[in-house]
Every structure is written in C-alpha cells, then in structure tokens.
Amino acid sequence: MKKHNLVSRLELTNITKQYPGCLANDNICMTLMPGEIHALLGENGAGKSTLVKTIYGVVAPDKGDIIWDGKEVSITSPSIARDLGIGMVFQHFSLFETLTVSQNIELCLSKAQLDKIGDLAKRITHLSNEYGLNVNPTRYVHSLSIGERQRVEIMRCLVQSVKLLILDEPTSVLTPQEVAGLFGVLRTLSKEGCSILFISHKLHEVTEICHKATILRGGKVVDTCIPNSETPASIAKMMVGDLAEQDAGYIKREGSKQIFHVKNLSLPAKQPFGTTLQNINLELKAGEILGIAGVAGNGQDELMAIISGEDDRNVKKSLSLDNLDIGHLHAGERRKLGMAYVPEERLGRGAVPEMSLMENTLLTHSNGFVKNGLVEWKNIKEYTSALIAKYKVKCHGEFSEAKSLSGGNLQKFIMGREIGQNPKVLICAHPTWGVDVGAALAIHQALLALRDQGAAILLISEDIDELFLLADRMAAVCDGHLSPLVKTETTNIDQIGQWMAGTFINKLSNHPQEAKA
Amino acid sequence: MIRIQARTEPSSIMKLVSPILAIALTLIFGCILFSAIGKSPAQALHVLLIAPLADSYNIGEMFVKMGPLLLCAVGLSLCYRANMWNIGAEGQLLAGALGGSAMALYFIDSESALALPITLLAGMVSGMLWSAIPTFLKLRFNSNLILTTIMFNYIALYLLIWAVHGPLRDPQGFGFPESAMFADSTLLPTLFESSRIHLGIVFAIISAFIAWFILSKSHLGFQIRVFGADEPAARYAGFSSKKLSWFVMLFAGALAGLAGISETTGPIGQLVPNVSPGYGYSAIIVAYLGRLHPLGAIIAAMFMAVLYMGGDLAQIEMGIPVAVVSMFQGVLLFFLLACDFFINNRLAFSNQATN
Numbered sequence: 001m002k003k004h005n006l007v008s009r010l011e012l013t014n015i016t017k018q019y020p021g022c023l024a025n026d027n028i029c030m031t032l033m034p035g036e037i038h039a040l041l042g043e044n045g046a047g048k049s050t051l052v053k054t055i056y057g058v059v060a061p062d063k064g065d066i067i068w069d070g071k072e073v074s075i076t077s078p079s080i081a082r083d084l085g086i087g088m089v090f091q092h093f094s095l096f097e098t099l100t101v102s103q104n105i106e107l108c109l110s111k112a113q114l115d116k117i118g119d120l121a122k123r124i125t126h127l128s129n130e131y132g133l134n135v136n137p138t139r140y141v142h143s144l145s146i147g148e149r150q151r152v153e154i155m156r157c158l159v160q161s162v163k164l165l166i167l168d169e170p171t172s173v174l175t176p177q178e179v180a181g182l183f184g185v186l187r188t189l190s191k192e193g194c195s196i197l198f199i200s201h202k203l204h205e206v207t208e209i210c211h212k213a214t215i216l217r218g219g220k221v222v223d224t225c226i227p228n229s230e231t232p233a234s235i236a237k238m239m240v241g242d243l244a245e246q247d248a249g250y251i252k253r254e255g256s257k258q259i260f261h262v263k264n265l266s267l268p269a270k271q272p273f274g275t276t277l278q279n280i281n282l283e284l285k286a287g288e289i290l291g292i293a294g295v296a297g298n299g300q301d302e303l304m305a306i307i308s309g310e311d312d313r314n315v316k317k318s319l320s321l322d323n324l325d326i327g328h329l330h331a332g333e334r335r336k337l338g339m340a341y342v343p344e345e346r347l348g349r350g351a352v353p354e355m356s357l358m359e360n361t362l363l364t365h366s367n368g369f370v371k372n373g374l375v376e377w378k379n380i381k382e383y384t385s386a387l388i389a390k391y392k393v394k395c396h397g398e399f400s401e402a403k404s405l406s407g408g409n410l411q412k413f414i415m416g417r418e419i420g421q422n423p424k425v426l427i428c429a430h431p432t433w434g435v436d437v438g439a440a441l442a443i444h445q446a447l448l449a450l451r452d453q454g455a456a457i458l459l460i461s462e463d464i465d466e467l468f469l470l471a472d473r474m475a476a477v478c479d480g481h482l483s484p485l486v487k488t489e490t491t492n493i494d495q496i497g498q499w500m501a502g503t504f505i506n507k508l509s510n511h512p513q514e515a516k517a
Numbered sequence: 518m519i520r521i522q523a524r525t526e527p528s529s530i531m532k533l534v535s536p537i538l539a540i541a542l543t544l545i546f547g548c549i550l551f552s553a554i555g556k557s558p559a560q561a562l563h564v565l566l567i568a569p570l571a572d573s574y575n576i577g578e579m580f581v582k583m584g585p586l587l588l589c590a591v592g593l594s595l596c597y598r599a600n601m602w603n604i605g606a607e608g609q610l611l612a613g614a615l616g617g618s619a620m621a622l623y624f625i626d627s628e629s630a631l632a633l634p635i636t637l638l639a640g641m642v643s644g645m646l647w648s649a650i651p652t653f654l655k656l657r658f659n660s661n662l663i664l665t666t667i668m669f670n671y672i673a674l675y676l677l678i679w680a681v682h683g684p685l686r687d688p689q690g691f692g693f694p695e696s697a698m699f700a701d702s703t704l705l706p707t708l709f710e711s712s713r714i715h716l717g718i719v720f721a722i723i724s725a726f727i728a729w730f731i732l733s734k735s736h737l738g739f740q741i742r743v744f745g746a747d748e749p750a751a752r753y754a755g756f757s758s759k760k761l762s763w764f765v766m767l768f769a770g771a772l773a774g775l776a777g778i779s780e781t782t783g784p785i786g787q788l789v790p791n792v793s794p795g796y797g798y799s800a801i802i803v804a805y806l807g808r809l810h811p812l813g814a815i816i817a818a819m820f821m822a823v824l825y826m827g828g829d830l831a832q833i834e835m836g837i838p839v840a841v842v843s844m845f846q847g848v849l850l851f852f853l854l855a856c857d858f859f860i861n862n863r864l865a866f867s868n869q870a871t872n
Contacts, residue, residue, distance in 0.1 A: 310752045332755030343753055352747040362739060363754045370736040 007070045009034045009164055009195040010055070015064035017050050024050040025061065026219040032164065037186060037196045039206040039227060041239055042216035046436075048199050051216070052166050055197070056088045057081040069163075079110075087157025088166040093149050095141045102137035105156050113160065120159070127158050131185050146295055147178035154185065165189065166197045171205055175295050176464060176497040183209050202465070203232035215239055236437050250448055252472050252488060255288030259456050260425045265318040267306060275299040277306070278480045284425060284456040289447065290485070291459045291471025293496050299480040300460045301344070304429050307458075308341045309334045321425065335364065340423035342414055344430045346407060350414045353403035357395065357413060358384045360402050365421055383420075391416040391442065408439030415443055419450050426450060429460045444470060464493060464500075478502035522865040531860045536806050539852035540820070546848050556835055564834055565827030565845075575826060577712035581784050583822035584717035585610065585776035585793065589800030590807065590814040591721070591728045592769025597809050598732070598745040599765045605651060605666025606773045607797025608673035609644040613774025614781045615677045616643025618788035621703040621781070622685060622696055632702040637778055644774015645767045647673060652766040656759055670797070678790050685788055696788035705783040717779035721818075724772055728811035741765060745809075773797060794825070795843070802850045821846075 010032040017025040024047045032038050042048050053059040055066070057075040066073055068084055075081050081088075095104050102121050106114065117123050124137040133151045141149060150170060157165055167186075171179045186196055186209060200206055206213055207227045215223040215238045223238045265280040277299055284290050294300055305311035307319065309331030319327035326334055343349045351360045358377065361384045362369060369380050384398040391412040395405050402410060411431065418426060431447065432440040447470060451457055461467050467474060467488075474491060476483045476499035483499040498504075547565070548558035569575050589606040596603040617640025624632040651665035678694070687697040705715040732738035740756045741764075751758070776796065781788050803821050807813030828842030 308753070309755060330755060330757060331752065332757060335755050341753065345749070348747055349749045349753050352743055352750045354746055355743070359739070362736075363743060363750060366736060373735050373737060375734060375736050375739055 007034075008032060008067070009036070009069060011067040012051075012055070013065045013067070015051065015054055015061050015066075017047075017054065017059060017061050019050075023219050025054070028064070028216070028219075028221055030214050030221065032195045032197065034163075034193045034195055035190045036212060037190050037198060037210045039210035039213035040197055040199045040216065041203075041206065041213055041235065042436075046216040046239075047219040048216055049168070050219075052088065052168065052197065052199065055081070055164075056086060056166060082108075082160055085161060085163035086166065087154075087160060087162035087164070089150065089153040089157065089168065089170060091168045093153055095149055095152060097142035098140070100138055100140050101135055101144075101152050101155070104141060104152060105137075105159055108156060109159070117159065123159060124155060127155060131158065131188050132181070133158075133185060146297060147174050147181070150174070150182070151185075158189075162194060164195045164197065166199075168199045170198070171200060171202060175500045176493055177501060178295075179205070202463075203235050204465075206235065207232060239437055250444075250469060253288055253451065255285030255456070255472060256454070257286055258283045259286045259322060260284040260458075261320045262307070263318050263320070265306070265315060267302065267311075267313065267315065269302065270311065270313075275302050275480045277302055280480075280482045282475070282482060282485060284458055286424070286456050287451060287454045288472040289451050289457040289459050289470050291461065291467035291474045291488070292477055292482070293461065293464055293467050293474065294477035294500055295462065298477045298500075300429065300477060302480070303477070304341070304343070304427060304460060307427055308339070308343075335421075336367075338422075338424035340364070340418040340421050340426045342411075342418050342426070342428040342431055344433065346410045346414060347403055351402035351410060354401055356399045356401060357388065357393075357405075358398045360413070361387065361417055363417075365417055367421065387413065387416045387420060391446070408435040411435055412439055412442055412446075415446055419446055422453075423450075423455055425456045425458070427458045427460070430462060431459070432463065432466060433461075440466075464496060467496075468493070476500045476504075478505065481505050518866075520865045521862050524861055524863050527860050528863075531856075532808065535856040535860060536808065536817070536853060539806075539849060539856045542852040542856075543845060543849045546852075547845065551837075554837075556837060561831060561835060561837065564831045566823060568830050568834075569823045569826035574712065575830075577709070577714045579819070579822045579826050580714045580718045582796075582825045583818050584715075584721045584783075585780055585796040586800055586803050586821050587721035587814060587818035588717075588724055588772045588776035588779070589769075589797050590803035590818055591725045591811050592765075592772035593800055593804040594807065594809045594811055594814055595728055595732070595741065595765045596769050597804060599741045599761050600745055600748065601652075601762055601765050602663045603648065603651075603666050603766060603769055604663050604801065605648060605669050605797070606769065606776075606800050607793060607795065608666065608670035609647045609770045609773035610777040610780075610793055610797045611670075611673040611677050612647035613640040613644035613777030614788065614792045615673070615680055615777075616640055616646075617774070617778030618696060618699075618781045619680075619685060621699045621778075622788075624703050625697060625700050627700065628702050630702075632700070633705070633782070636703045636782060637775065640778025641771040641774045644772070644777065645770040647774070648766045648770025649763075652762060656762060677788075677792070681788055681790055687787075694790055698787045699782060703782055704786060705779060713784050715779070715783040717776070717783050720775055720779060722815065724775075725811045725815050728768075732811065737761070737764065773800075799825075799846055802846055802853070805850070805853055 008031045012028060012030045015025050015028040028051060040048050040051065050059055054061050057077045057080050060076065066075060073084065102124060105124065106120055114120065121137040124135060127133065128135045133155055135151050135155050141152065144152065170182060174182060190196060198210055207230060210227045213225050213227045213235065214221055217239065225235065227235065262280050262282045265277055267277040269276045275298060280303065292300065306315060309329065312330060315327035316325050317327060321337055321339065326337060347353050352363065358380050361380055362375060369376050381398055388395060388398065393413045394409045405413065415431065428447065431443050435443065447457060459467065459471055471488050473485050474488050474496060475485045476496055478500055479502055483504040544562060547562065551558045551561040569579050589610060593603060593606055617636050620639035621636045624636060647669060651662055651669055654660040654665050655662045681694040681696060685696045687695055705717060708714045732742060740751065740761055743754065743756060744751045744758065744761055777792060780792050785792065799821055803814055803817045807817035824842055824845055828839050831837040831841060832839045
C-alpha cells in the first residue's frame, strides 16, 4: 500500500438503494485507497452485490455520491465504469467458449481502446509475463480450466489499465494451488497501486490477503476491521451478529455396513465439453459422510447425474444399493428405494421457481401425500409449514414461490425436504455454495444429524474446508478419475489439493491396488 | 429512444391482458382491412361478432361449432403444458371421424342402445391411435413431434377421402363421395327441439372440467405442470417423461377423436370429405388464447366459434370472402404471440441515447 498517497481511489458516501420491499443499501460509506485490497463481507442478502453493481454502473443508487480519484462522478453504465478504470470479474464468467482468449478480450474493447493498444496479442503476452497470469492469447476458451478462465477475465480488466478491480467470490471455483496463484497476482497488482475490492465467504482468505474489510449486514455497514489482526471466527461474529458458532471440531465417524456401491463405472461424456468418467469405484457406508473434492467440471456433474438417474443411460451392474443393482432404474424408482439428492442448482432444478413451497415439497416428496392418484394438499400444507419452522426458512409461508426465497433459505428448504424423506443414501452437491454463514451452519448440522441417524451421505463440494469439516472419508476427482479414498484424519489439504490437480492418475494406473488404500 | 428491455420477472398482469389486447389489435386490423376493400368496418364487425349472438338459432350454431374446438383445445392445452408440441389435433379429429363412422355404418341396421356408446368409443380409440404413432416415433426415435403430427394430419385427411370414395361410400349414393346416412341409434341426441345443439358441447365442457381437475388435483397433473414449467426439475424429481408424454398425447387424441365422431354423428349425420373446417388447427389458437388453462379454453373456444359463425354470416350478408376467418385467426395468433413477448420484456423509454 502506498501510504503517502492521500487521495482516495474511491469514496462512497451515503449510498442508498431501495428495492420494492427491501432496503438493499442503507447509507453506505466506504473508502478505498490506491493499492488497497479491501474485503466486502456479509451474509447473503446483506447488500454486497447491490453495492458492487452500483460501483460498476449496473445499478443506479437512489441517493449518495461516488467520488473517484477526488472527483465526484456519476457512473450510469458499465462502459463509463470501464472508462474510469474499474474492472469487474463476476462470479459466473462471461466468456465465449468457441472463441480464443484474444478474441474474447477484443470483444469488450472499444475501437479507440483497440487503436491505442495496437497488437492485442502482444499486449496480452506482455501482461501475462508481467503478472505471472500464464494466459496464452491464441488458446480457445473451451480448452481452458476454470482457473485459467478466471485469469482471462482478470486479463480482460488489465488490458484496459484497471485502477480498481472488483472480484466477486473469486476463489470458490479454484484449487488451493490456484488460489495461491491468484493471490500472488492480486498482491502484484496491489503493489502497483491498483485497488482491489474482494467479495468472499471464505474468511481465512480474507485474513490472509486483505488490508481492510467492510462488513455489511441488512444493507448497513456494521463494522470495519483490519483482517490480519482478527481471526476468521471473530470476523464471522461481526457478519452474523452473535449467533455464529464456527466450530471446526465435529466428531468423525467410522460408518457401519457398506450400503451403496459404484463399481467400474466408465461413461463417455454426453455433451461436447463434458467429462468422461473413467473407471470410478467407490463404496459408501451407512453412517458416514464421504466427501469428494474437485475443481468444477472434472466429472462431478456427470457422476451426480448418473447416480441420481437423471442421466438415463443404463449402467445396471455399476450401481448398487443394498446389494441390489439400480443402474437400470429411472430416477423416480431410485428415490423410492431410499435415495435422495440435493442438486447444485437450487432454482430451476432443486425447486421449480414459479411454484409454491408446497408444490415444491411435492416435487420429490410424494410418499404419503398422494392417495388414489390425487394430491392431498391439506397434508402437504401442514408438512411444509412444519418444514419451514424446523429449518427456519425465511419466507412468507408455504404459499411463497420458490424464486422469492434467498439462495440460503431455499437451500435449507431443499435440504429439509430431502432429509425429511429419511433417505438411506443422500447425494449432496455443493450444499453451502453461496450460502451465508448462519444458513451454512444449519445445513452442516442437518447433514451431521442425518449421518448420525445412519444414512450414508455422498458430499460433492468445491469448498475444501467444508469437506475437511464434515467428511469422514475423502477423495478427489480430476478429469473423470476418482482418487483413492482416505480417512479425513489421515490426509491434509496439500494431498487433496494435489489429487484435485490429478497427481494420482498415473499412480492409479500403475498400481491399481492403491485404490483400495 | 425506445428500447426493449427484459423484465426481471414475467408480468402476471400481462399474462392475462395479452389475449384481450391481441383481440383488440386484431379487430383494429380488421377495421383497416374492411375499409381498404370498401366495406363499412362497423357493419363488418357487427356481422362478425354481434350477429352470431343475435338470435337463438345463431347461438345454437355457435355452440355446435364450439364443441369440437373446445374438445381439441383442452387436449392440446395439456400437451403444451407438458412441452409436447402436438399440432395433430386435426388429423386425430379426422381419424376419430373415420374410425367412428366405420363403426356407425356397422350399426346401420341396429337399434341397440349400445350402438352410440360403442361408436363414440371407436372414434376416441381411432383418435388415440392417430396420436399414438407420432408419440411412439418421438419417444423411440426422437423424431420431431411437430413435423410428424402435421404429416399425420394429411395422412388422415387422404385416408378419409379414400374411404368415402371407396369402402365407406354409400352404395345408393349416386357415386357421391359420402357414406350412407347413419341410423338413428348412432346419432347424438340434440339438446333442444328447434336447434342443432347436440351432446358434443356437453362432452366438451365436461372434458374441460376433467382436464382442470387432473391438472390441479392429481399427482399426474402436477407432474405435467412441473414438466412444462421446469424440465430439469422434473428430471431431477424422477418424473417419467415417457409416461407423461403418453398420457397427454393419448388424452388429446381421445378428445380430438371424440370431436370428430361427434361431428359425423351429430350435425352431419354421415361421413363426408369435409368433416372439419380446420377445427384442429384453430384449436391451437384457442389453447393459447385460453392461456393453456382448460377452463380458459372454454371462453376462448366460444370466441373462436363466434368468429367462425361471423365468417359465414359475413359471406352471406356482405359478400366478404369466407377466407376472412382464416385470416382473422392468423392475425389473432400473430398479435397474441407479439403481446406474449411483452410478458417477459418491456419497452423502456429514455431520452438519452446509451451505448
């Protein structure tokens, strides 16, 4: 940080934004100095997205001023923000897979900017070397990993001589090694005077890299702090008030009899950019949580789809539940045998957006609610309101449409619905992705309680900390291969991180015995 | 400057207003058109929309036309709710007329009380068969349902024409391509003395309520709604798309077949080449105008029937070609789709040009 420079890069005063029925930002004031890495923290719905969208010109504030480099500015569109030198990397990348890196970057530049830059590819290579981004301008985006794509997005901002870089949950899709690489880049940028606004749910990252943090709750700034003089637990407390108990030490269990098997499952990719599953073997025991780590797009979706039956290809001999082959049954029949799923996409898959919570209860939980083919809505209504109360789902009631709930609350609802069916096996993908600390805690406890009742849980997550917290045994996927399964106590983040990068693959083919270790 | 902007969420008001707006725009378009061909717009609209409801005979005829429109539209609403793009109601109607009429001719000397129910059943089964073939092709070979159902419309039409020229032709009919008149035992009873209104309209309204009941009260109907609203969620929940596809297609086929056989055993009384003036196609518009809701289809079918009646009257009273009805239907669908666009989008007015 250049402390001698006294003119702030960005100053927000009294930013207020009212949405119908929700005050998203309430008189927010905040200052960013040049070169400062500033964390913006808060639970879901605290107003972080609204605030960064205001800075990036996507949302117009009702009130308040934005002062940029000492001058008051009015940012009415992203292109104005970009002209000022504000760059943003969204959580979901906006790259065209069928174009090259350089074509993708060219798309968001104006003609004047292109003329100024001259040879774009050369500039990309130059910046790539300077910041260690390792981005090759001629490669096609579909051939890049998620981490590489993120670096393309950052490159897109750098090419425009960025002075403020906004990153929305940048590490949620990266391996630990990639996170370290990203932090290196951010530190270099910071040294050169580029300010960085960093949104994250991972508090240890914030304490590691950020100079300052602003904590939002209910649209208001509730606290600011110097993260490296705080602990993740103390920051979490500021975020949620007093109710956070971030306890890392859950009891690990052994699991009893083996209940669910995946045997020699190999399956070609269904979609052009999908992943081919390569001879997957795993056994799931009753009363344990098996965690599968991996960077997005390494076969988790494919594995989940074939286990749930949404991918309806017949793999009869490869899946068995209670020694019964189930690979040929369709998804509904597998549910009847005692399987349940919590999918990654909550809205549009786990729940129908336009339907009420009652109807969404019936979506997967029809047992006991259908008599002679007719739906007993009265019973469903009672059950749903009990579910809402039990899992503290914030909503207007059982008639609320699923899309009116926040991500965390909808996830609690879905989790409760699936657990409420007393499944023998629960497959759960990214259960707390984008969920606030309070809801994540509730979801973790629900999963542990289900495990302790004797259910087998397969937990697929990109959040490696969560896996270490919850899983009794762990493995990683890379490029459609599954690593050996190990007890969580006997491994560490480095080993899992290396497995996520695929170091086990060659060993596995040389020493197939090791898979049973 | 006017720009088109995506709405953050679909407008529920626009969903209901859209059909009304579309009808209004169609009428305005009609006025301009009638002026252009030198007819008084006021008189033309009167003949098209008011005259059909002006006396009891016309109202009766309106209900006669509403029956088959509603039967087809109810089935199609269910299909479209389940994302099955069945354009084959016309063919299923003709197949029902053909199969049912063959049964009616079998009973031509019978006075059995079972003759009529069996004839109607034969019509429904024929319609189901006609929808079953494209359904099978879609589920087995993933063929395009829109294309196959349209093709089967033509196959049904030419099969029917062949039948009235060949095996089903009245031997005493002086070579006209028509079947013999059906026996009284296989004719649908009329509801009132002086009118042609027959049981068909009762079937239609009952079917609309049955479809409504299925959609809102049964688990099957719930699954259909989920399929239409959010296919990934339906797959996630494990609903069988095969079972649902078969159900909606056979249901629609049965209703369209019933519409066909109700025409030949009702107002027509024999099998003729032109059983339907395109009821099966118009029913697509009716289904959308009724917002794919079985009860909404009742009102929409009534409107469409008025338009059919009005077209006939306009030809008789004002010399306006009967093709004006088809054109009105086309324009109506056009405006309806255009208005539906604004359920998910809106116009934004701004003074400054933005880049």
